[in-house]
Amino acid sequence: MDSKYDLMSGKCSNSKFSLKFKPTPIVFHNKNGPPSPKKIKLNNSKAEIPIPNSNSNSNFGNKCKLSIQEQKRKLPVFQNRNKLLDLIKRHQTLIILGETGCGKTTQIPQYIYSARLQNNGRIAVTQPRRVAAISIATRVSQEIGNGAGIGDTVGYLVRFEEVTSKNTKILYLTDGMLLREAIVDNLLMQYTVIILDEAHERTIHTDVLFGIVKNAQKVRDERKLTPLKVIIMSATMDVDHFSKYFECKVVYLEGRTYPVNIFYTKAPQDDYQTACVATFFKIHRQAPADEDVLIFLTGQEEIEAVVHQIRLLAKDPEVNGPPVRVYPLYASQPSSQQICVFQSVPENTRKVIVSTNVAETSITISGVKHVIDSGMVKVRSYHPTTGLDALKVQRISQEQAWQRTGRAGRVSEGNCYRIYTKFQFECLQKSTMPEIERCNLSTVVLQLLSLEIHAAHFDFMDKPPKESVASAFEQLNMLGAIEDVDSGKLTELGTQMALFPLDPRFSKILLSASNYGCLEEALTIVAILSGESIFLNPPAKRDQVQALRQKFYSAYGDHIMLLNAFREYTNVSQNNRRSWCHEHYINIRNITYAREVRAQLADICRKCQIPASSCGSNMDQVRKCLLTGLFTNVAELHRDRSYITLDKRQIVSIHPSSCIHGQKPPYILFTEVVQTSKCYLRSLTTINVEWLLEIVPDYVRIRNIKCVD
DNA sequence: AATCCTTGG
Known part of the structure; x- marks a missing residue:
């Protein structure tokens, strides 16, 4: 053991993640070229040759000076335009498998629009994330370029932001928004084409929409209403599962990414963190400084520890290589820190990003040439019998491994170092377990009931565990949302609860607040709880933050403390809020969002005719009110x-x-x-x-x- | 006595 690598004596106090010994070099097998997943070709036998200079979904760079029309023609999907249109015309339901960079998300809705396949209705395209819906809609609006801006022919719809008009024909929206629309109109009559994009991600919303659009299509057909076309777009390998459920044809579109060399370790690695660090320095010594590295790990604490280790080791005079800039990346970071990962570093400097799975799908960093994949991820899973949520570090799925690998091939040929053996890879689960199989289902069960559907009889692609459905019914029954566990008929209270974009327990708190004369307070607390934390906790300034926070402290606990902080915030004049948040270590993005949520919830309360009330300083009323739901x-x-x-x-x-x-x-x-x-x-x-x-x-x-x- | 993956409405 080389003592100079013994960080135990240094400032890294957390022994769990300290580097106890000098990282030994990890030996890799090189598998040349990506053994990419099995492909199903479009009946066209002529494969397209990948064309360089791809643009990604979330990062529309204009590196070349091609016109928009020229760029569109260069997308792989363009070659198949007529064939695709023909298939879409002939089939009511179609699955389109498209690799990254094939242009399916931006182009296919435009093809449908220009061929007038939507008739007089709208084309809906769902996305799992808000930013994606907004940025893609903006791009497509530019591409259509009929002199109109975003919100005219092309619009988007996400919570708190609707940019549409009567003319809107292509609507990008979050899957959650389409699901809420389905509660108002389960036949989704304003749409003639519904495209569920990124279906492979299997978000709980997309999974429920699968059954809802399938049903809407069938019922509209039976009642001789305007027909509904359904298109499922996915990057999944497990296409059989989708095609069995939808009983329809599958089309394959080749993508446009660069090849990535895969390296597996020769032996399994027990200590994946140290192995990641060792692998980073191996790359660091050999690769040119302008090649960026992205490391996938599991959580904030682990990431901060590895960042610290890399910084220390990089300063070591015995470590060869250019200077290093290390950036942690995880979702709960303040956005000011998150932006740092997009900044370019000085010349002859190595950039390395140490990230959770946010960098798998939500955040795309251009310029990454080397990916180090720990093979691990932190997953939340719900245990219906205990009602507990567990947050466990576990192995990723093969799909996730490919997703991580793909992050190295977005701008040029890349490398992916897998901190596991080829055999271990083959033992991984093929697909990630869908969210619906590991979630508390009370919200979904309530939403379905408001559509007069019993979750036990719903046509799920993958059925959620029986115990989860049962415990959701039990919870709704205890909250008084249903008449009894078996019939599953909604009470008046239950019907009102379904109107809120909340966990039913939170809806219950709001709906009973007038009994305790504390609606104002309940709205504030529920709004804050349903979002991300409003408090910033930079570890370096812990004592300082602790002292400042005394101002909001309540002996009754966290809920009243949140209320105190929010009350203070609303007392600060509009112009001073930014600096006030900064001074008090309040996350301005999250508190602003909470304010918007609060306004939305207040609006729904008005519609439910819940009278406004405030309990002033009588906190017992609020505490009792919280108990009505919790x-x-x-x-x-x-x-x-x-x-x-x-x-x-x-x-x-x-x-x-x-x-x-x-x-x-x-x-x-x-x-x-x-x-x-x-x-x-x-x-x-x-x-x-x-x-x-x-x-x-x-x-x-x-x-x-x-x-x- | 000692800390938290990620979305969405």
Whole structure:
């Protein structure tokens, strides 16, 4: 062991992720060329030759001076334009498999539009992410270029932003938005063509839409209404699964990316973090400085540790190679830090990005030539029997491995170093488990019920676990949203709950707030809870932040603290808000978003005729109101100083991020519990246990909960 | 006593 690499004595205090020894070089097998997934060719036997200079979905660079029309003609999909149009004309449902860079997302809707296949209706194109819907719509609007801007022929629709008009014929929207539209009109009559894009990602929204569009198409047909064309676009390898479900033809489109050399390790690696660092320095010594490196790891803490290790080692005089700029990347970063990964570095400097799976799909960084794939990912999964969410580090799927690999071949030929053996790769699950199989389903079950569909009888492509459906029904029943567990008929309350873009427990809180005279306060808390954290926590300034935050502190816990912070924020004049947020370590993006969510929720409350009310400084009212939705989330202090949940008798702990961490109140209400190294309760409020008897007497009786000390 | 993958409405 070489002591100069012993970082234990250095500033890296977290022993879990410290580098304990000098990283030994990792030996790789070289597999020349990508053993790319099995391809199904379009009946056309002539394969297209990949054309350099691709433009990506999210990053429309104008590197060459080609006109828009010339660029369109150079896209691989253009060669198949007439054939595609013919197929779309002849088939009511079609699956289009398109590799990255083939141009399917931007071009196919335009082809349909110019051939007038949409008749008098609209073409909807769904995307899993907001930014994608907006940026693609903007691009397509430029391409159509009929003198009209975005929102005319081409528009987009995402939460809080609708850029459309009566003339809009091509509409890019998030899958979640189309799903909400389906609740109002389950036949989706304003559309004559619906394209579900990125179907391979299997978001819970896209999965539900599969069944909804299939049904809409069938019913419209039976009732002799305007027919609906359905196109599924995907990059999946598992096409059989899709074609069986939709019973339709599959078309394959070749992409336009550069080849990527794959390297596997010769032996399995136990310590994938150290192996990633060692592999980085191997590349660093050999490759030209202008070739950027992207490392995939699992979480914030791990990433910060590896960033630290690389910085330290790069300074070591014995490490050869150019200077290094290291950038961490994960979604919960403040956006100011995230932007840094797009900045170019000085000449003769190595750029390396250490990222979670955000860099797999959500964020595209151009110029990456080398990818290091740890083979691991952090996944959240729901256990219906316990109601617990677990956050576990596990192996990625083969699909994910290919997605990561592809990140090295976007601008030129690249390399991908897989920190696992070829055999290990072959043992990986082929596909990532769809979200619907590992989620709490109460929102989906409620949405389906408002369409008069019982989730147990819904035509899912992959059925969610029976236990998840059952526990969702049980929860909705306890909340009073359905008449009984079996019939699944919505009560009036349930019908109102379905109108909110929220977890049903949060909708319940809002709908019962008038009973406690605290709608204003409930709206604020629920809006903040349904988004990302409004508090910034830079580890370097922990003490400073802690001191500043005392200003918002409440002995009742985190919910009231969030309320205090938001009240302060709204008291600050518009012009000073930016600097106020900066001074108080508040994430301005997230608090601004919370304000928008709050306005939307307030609007729905008005429509439900919930009278406005405020409880001023009477926080008991708010705390009781929170219990109306979260009564199953109560934990009691035990003699041995640990906490146990009243509902399922789980042993749990207060998460260190809570403002009452370190205190031991006898009863606490929690927003969620996530199992990582322990079962941690997040976002807490202290309560009096007698309140349970007053608020949910039936629940107390059924669960046989003791409400007196 | 010691910390959190990622989307979406």
